[in-house]
Amino acid sequence: MAEKIYTKPPCLLPLSSGFCPGCLHSLATKLIAESIDELGVAEKVINVLPVGCSTMNSLYWKLDMVTSAHGRAPAVATGVKRCRPDALVFAYQGDGDLASIGLSEVLMAANRGEHITIFFANNSTYGMTGGQMAPTTLIGQKSTTCVFGRDPDTTGFPIRMCELVKELEAPVYVARFALNSPANIRKAKKGIKKAMQNQIDGLGFSFVELLINCPTNWGMSPVQSIAYMEENTMKYFPCKVFVDKTEEEEK
Amino acid sequence: MAKLFMKGNEAVGEAAVRGGIRFFAGYPITPQSELPEYLSWRLPEVCGTFIQAESEVAAINMVYGAAATGARAMTGSSSPGISLKSEGISYLSAAELPAVIINVQRGGPGLGSIQPAQQDYLQATKAPGHGGFRMMVFAPNSIQEAVDLVYEAPEYADRDRSPVLVLMDGCLGTMMDEVELPPFKELPETICKPWTVGYDGTTRSGHLITPIYPEAGLEGKNKLAVARTKRWEENDVQVEEFMLDDAEWVIVAYGIASRVAKQAILNLRNKGVKVGMIRPITLFPFPKKSIAELDYSQVKGLIDIEMSIPALMREDIELQVLGRAPVYEYGRSGGVLLDDDSTEAAIWKIIEEASSNG
Amino acid sequence: MNKPSYVINLCKSCGLCIHFCPTKALQFGEERNNKGHYYPIVDYAACVGCGTCAVVCPEAAIDMLKGEE
Numbered sequence: 001m002a003e004k005i006y007t008k009p010p011c012l013l014p015l016s017s018g019f020c021p022g023c024l025h026s027l028a029t030k031l032i033a034e035s036i037d038e039l040g041v042a043e044k045v046i047n048v049l050p051v052g053c054s055t056m057n058s059l060y061w062k063l064d065m066v067t068s069a070h071g072r073a074p075a076v077a078t079g080v081k082r083c084r085p086d087a088l089v090f091a092y093q094g095d096g097d098l099a100s101i102g103l104s105e106v107l108m109a110a111n112r113g114e115h116i117t118i119f120f121a122n123n124s125t126y127g128m129t130g131g132q133m134a135p136t137t138l139i140g141q142k143s144t145t146c147v148f149g150r151d152p153d154t155t156g157f158p159i160r161m162c163e164l165v166k167e168l169e170a171p172v173y174v175a176r177f178a179l180n181s182p183a184n185i186r187k188a189k190k191g192i193k194k195a196m197q198n199q200i201d202g203l204g205f206s207f208v209e210l211l212i213n214c215p216t217n218w219g220m221s222p223v224q225s226i227a228y229m230e231e232n233t234m235k236y237f238p239c240k241v242f243v244d245k246t247e248e249e250e251k
Numbered sequence: 252m253a254k255l256f257m258k259g260n261e262a263v264g265e266a267a268v269r270g271g272i273r274f275f276a277g278y279p280i281t282p283q284s285e286l287p288e289y290l291s292w293r294l295p296e297v298c299g300t301f302i303q304a305e306s307e308v309a310a311i312n313m314v315y316g317a318a319a320t321g322a323r324a325m326t327g328s329s330s331p332g333i334s335l336k337s338e339g340i341s342y343l344s345a346a347e348l349p350a351v352i353i354n355v356q357r358g359g360p361g362l363g364s365i366q367p368a369q370q371d372y373l374q375a376t377k378a379p380g381h382g383g384f385r386m387m388v389f390a391p392n393s394i395q396e397a398v399d400l401v402y403e404a405p406e407y408a409d410r411d412r413s414p415v416l417v418l419m420d421g422c423l424g425t426m427m428d429e430v431e432l433p434p435f436k437e438l439p440e441t442i443c444k445p446w447t448v449g450y451d452g453t454t455r456s457g458h459l460i461t462p463i464y465p466e467a468g469l470e471g472k473n474k475l476a477v478a479r480t481k482r483w484e485e486n487d488v489q490v491e492e493f494m495l496d497d498a499e500w501v502i503v504a505y506g507i508a509s510r511v512a513k514q515a516i517l518n519l520r521n522k523g524v525k526v527g528m529i530r531p532i533t534l535f536p537f538p539k540k541s542i543a544e545l546d547y548s549q550v551k552g553l554i555d556i557e558m559s560i561p562a563l564m565r566e567d568i569e570l571q572v573l574g575r576a577p578v579y580e581y582g583r584s585g586g587v588l589l590d591d592d593s594t595e596a597a598i599w600k601i602i603e604e605a606s607s608n609g
Numbered sequence: 610m611n612k613p614s615y616v617i618n619l620c621k622s623c624g625l626c627i628h629f630c631p632t633k634a635l636q637f638g639e640e641r642n643n644k645g646h647y648y649p650i651v652d653y654a655a656c657v658g659c660g661t662c663a664v665v666c667p668e669a670a671i672d673m674l675k676g677e678e
Contacts (some may be wrong), residue, residue, distance in 0.1 A: 004664050005611060006673035008619070015619075016644070017668060022623030026667035033669075042451045048316070058459055064448035066319045067461040069342050072312035075304065079316025079324070082300045083274055083442065084449040087320075103313070108305035182629055182661045215623075222623040 011042040011062050018056025022222020024179045024212035025054055025094075026119055027236075028155040029061075031185070032092065035193040036063075041200065046087045048077040048129030050097035053127040057092070071102025074109035077116045088199055096126040099135040099159050110205050113170030117195045117206045119162055125213040125234060129137055135159040143217075145166035158186035158236055166242035172204040173245035180229045184239070189220045191241070203246050211237055254431055259394045259423045260285035262430045263353060266398040267325050270405050272351065273299035274324040276313035278306060282421035283329040283355035302391045307332040311339030311352075318348040319460040321447035321523030323405045323438075327353035329421075330363055330371050333379075340414050341380030345472070347446075347460030349408035351401065352416045355424035366586025367421030367560045369506055372563035375418050376535040383473070385480050387487065388416045388534040389431070390505040394407040394428040396532070402433045407487070411479060412446075413521060418534060420558065424505040485538040490538035494520065498527030500602055501548060503542065503568050504529045504556040508589055509583070512556045515595035524602065531564075542571035544552040552605055554598060560584040577605065610676040611658035619670035620648040623652055626662035626671065639663060 008014060019026040020036045027162045036042050049055050051070035058065055064087075068076035070149045073091035081089040098106050098120050106118060125143060126132040133143040133150060140149040150158075166174045173195055177188035188210060196204035211233050213225035220228060257265070264286050268276070275294055277287035285305060295302040299591050300317070304310035310326050316322035328336060333354045339583050343350050357372050358364030375388045387407055391397035401417050408415045443451040448458050464472060491509075492515065495501065504512040509530040529541045542553070553576060555562040562580035579596040583589050620642055627635045627649055634655035637647045648670075649662075663671040 002674035002676070004614075004672050005675045006660065008616070008669035008672075016621065019667065021621035021646070022625055023667060027665070030667065030669045044650065046320075046448050055463070058461060058463065062457055064450070064457060065461070066316060066448055067346075067459070067460045067463055068315070069312060069338055072309065072315075073337075075309040075312035076316035076319075077278065078302065079274065079313035079318075080320055080448070081316075082302065082313075083317045083320040083322040085325075089448050104305050105309055108309065112302075139670070182664050185664055222625055224630045225629070226625075 005150065008194065009037045011036050013060055013062055017060050019053060022225065025121055027179050027185065028119065028210050028212060029057055031189045031192050032119065034189065035196055037195060038193065039200065041088050044086065044088045046074050046080050046089050048073045048080060048089065050089040050093040052097050054092050054094060059075050061222065064134035071097050072105055073097065074102065074105040074118060078109055078114045081114060081116050085115065088196060090119060090196065092119040092121065093125065094127065095122045095134040095136040099161055106218045106230045107168070110165050110171050110207060113169045113204045115199055115202060115204055119192070120209045121212050122209055122237065123220065124158070125217045127214050127217055138236055148243050160237060162207065162209050162242050170205055171207055171243055172245040173206040175241040176209040176211065176237060176239050178229060178234050179238050179245045180211070180226050180234065198246055211239065254429045254582050256427055257312045257394065257430050258285055258427045259397060259419065259425060260355065261283045262394050262398050263401050264289035265432055266401040267351065268293055268297055268299065269433055269435050270402040271438050272325045272405060273297065274314070274317040275326065275507035276302045276310040276321045277303045277327050278304055278310050278332060282357055282367065282424045283327050283353070283497040286327045286353065308339065314350050315339055315343055315348060318343065318350050319447065320443045320449045321442035325353070327350040327355065328434065329355045329357045330359050332435035333371065333374065338382040341382050341384060342412040342462050344380070344384040344386065345382065346460050347412040348460065349405070349412050350414045351404040351408055352414055353401070354416060354418050356420040357420065358584065364586030367558065367588060368582055368584055368586055368587045369420055369508060369558040370563065372534065372559065375416055376537070379416065384476060385535060386414055386416055387483060390418045390532060391423060392506050392509045392530065394423060394430050396477055397423055398430055398432065415577065418506065420507050427545045441449050473600050487533060488536050488538050489532035490541050491532060492541055493526035493530065495529070497525050499551045500524065500526040501545060501550055502526065502528040502556055503564065504528060505513045505534060508558050511589040511591055511594050514591045514600055518595050519598060526598065538573050542568055547575035550576050552579060555580040555599055556584045556594060558584060558589055611660060612656065612660050612674045612676060613660070614668045614672045614674050615648055616672060617648050618642045618644065619668045620646055621668055622646040622648065623667060625665045629660060629661050629665045631661060632657050659664060666676065
């Protein structure tokens with residue numbers, strides 16, 4: 001058999017993820033897993049899981065894990081990291097978990113400059129509970145709780161999390177990527193790996209927002225959902241590195 | 252051992268540190284704030300971690316994270332703050348995580364008053380959070396007892412891998428008294444345990460700390476919890492019985508109310524009234540035997556005295572009395588304090604009315 | 610030239626690999642995996658071994674095999 005130059009990252013179990021076909025949560029998980037294995041830190045990782053679709057990763061990761069109450073992953077991660085500063089502690093959260101119920105926890109953990117890494121998967125919906133409006137649901141985008149499309153007069157505007165977090169002093173790395181194309185996926189992988197390296201190097205709080213899809217609740221095929229992301233999500237949420245204080249320190 | 256003159260909240264903070272607590276997350280709320288204030292400088296002195304969280308909700312979840320690593324973790328608050336923590340406490344119980352929780356009760360409900368009260372008895376003993384789980388609840392009636400109970404609390408928490416509540420009130424939290432501090436406990440080399448997360452230097456544990464189980468698994472856990480509650484009731488009840496032998500009237504009171512009641516009892520005894528007291532120290536497991544096994548041929552009635560209106564312990568008392576004697580109640584609430592004279596007068600009035608009815 | 614090799618039972622028929630393959634070397638076959646998903650067949654004549662399919666696969670269901678020199 002020919003030698004494998006790429007295979008499923010060993011810190012993921014060799015079985016299907018819990019996600020729907022074509023869900024980019026699964027791809028994000030894979031990129032994080034690849035980064036962990038390439039950094040050779042799987043033994044030191046403690047992953048804090050949110051409440052949402054990605055809670056299913058508790059049956060998919062081969063890592064130490066703590067599931068947290070809805071919205072509280074950054075607080076749980078704070079408690080974990082403070083007691084195990086040698087561990088690589090990251091939380092992965094969806095937009096309902098992080099930007100709605102958990103907005104206070106993520107901003108305050110960021111503001112304290114906790115030495116943790118937060119991955120924020122933004123797919124503009126509450127996937128697990130069946131497609132309700134999220135803080136990141138776009139204007140005019142339909143959901144099961146704004147069936148005629150989101151109306152800013154009564155529900156306000158989609159929250160740009162990176163733009164909030166970057167205003168805080170403490171965070172050392174704040175960036176947004178989209179997983180809509182091979183090129184952007186590769187960029188996201190670099191950002192994810194950097195956000196983890198920051199923690200390994202003890203530099204402080206890193207925040208990586210990942211624009212992803214939700215074929216099931218957007219009511220589209222995976223391929224159509226990619227097009228929707230490009231024509232809508234990525235227009236409202238610009239992808240760039242907002243803060244990178246790690247470079248300045250190295251100069 | 253030297254006696255110190257300390258404020259309740261601070262004595263409890265010191266007791267926790269000596270009891271092995273090395274992580275505290277809290278939030279300001281009267282009448283409990285001296286606890287986080289004290290620990291904010293004291294914990295770093297023993298290489299512990301103190302965090303002022305952004306809310307009580309965040310604080311209990313930080314404790315959840317710390318406990319998952321095996322660190323001895325604690326939080327404290329007062330009544331409304333404990334309500335905010337109730338989801339987290341339920342998660343601690345379901346995920347089988349040890350933690351110590353202090354509630355320095357204040358008048359309620361709602362924002363309530365910042366003055367002392369005992370209006371969280373039902374919350375503490377019946378439903379500290381959703382899902383029907385139970386938790387051991389200790390109720391000191393002095394600063395010394397609070398120190399001793401908080402010092403022991405982490406042992407119960409670790410033994411049962413469960414949260415443990417120490418139920419105080421604004422009086423105990425803010426008054427000062429003589430106290431003897433216990434010695435520092437020997438702590439293990441590492442916080443790692445077979446079930447904790449975090450690399451222990453040998454095998455990668457791959458442990459999952461979670462309150463999420465498949466349905467049958469969750470039911471199995473609930474059945475184990477019932478068995479554990481039975482063990483608590485058989486082995487862990489703590490109660491003080493005061494002048495019961497010849498008592499015709501029995502006061503049932505805990506915490507600060509029991510000290511006020513004791514004073515009234517001594518005065519009434521001097522006037523020839525045969526009155527005694529049952530003081531629960533563990534509110535859960537409740538001291539059922541002490542009440543059930545009274546000599547009801549001799550006992551004419553019981554009086555439930557609490558800083559709560561209505562008296563919240565009353566139904567638990569009546570469940571043990573089973574109609575063999577009348578149960579009365581007297582209390583103040585909303586932050587209004589019980590005092591010796593009114594309490595003594597109230598007991599007297601109850602006894603007089605009972606005997607005049609023949 | 611490196612070659613993609615599908616871990617058939619991990620595929621969920623999402624079609625992203627087919628969509629992004631630069632040389633259109635992937636098509637759904639007639640076979641289903643043990644979960645009932647159709648999985649792509651590789652036209653190794655058209656495939657240039659770029660690995661894009663492995664990059665975009667959400668399930669890490671595509672291994673890349675080292676090509677002989």
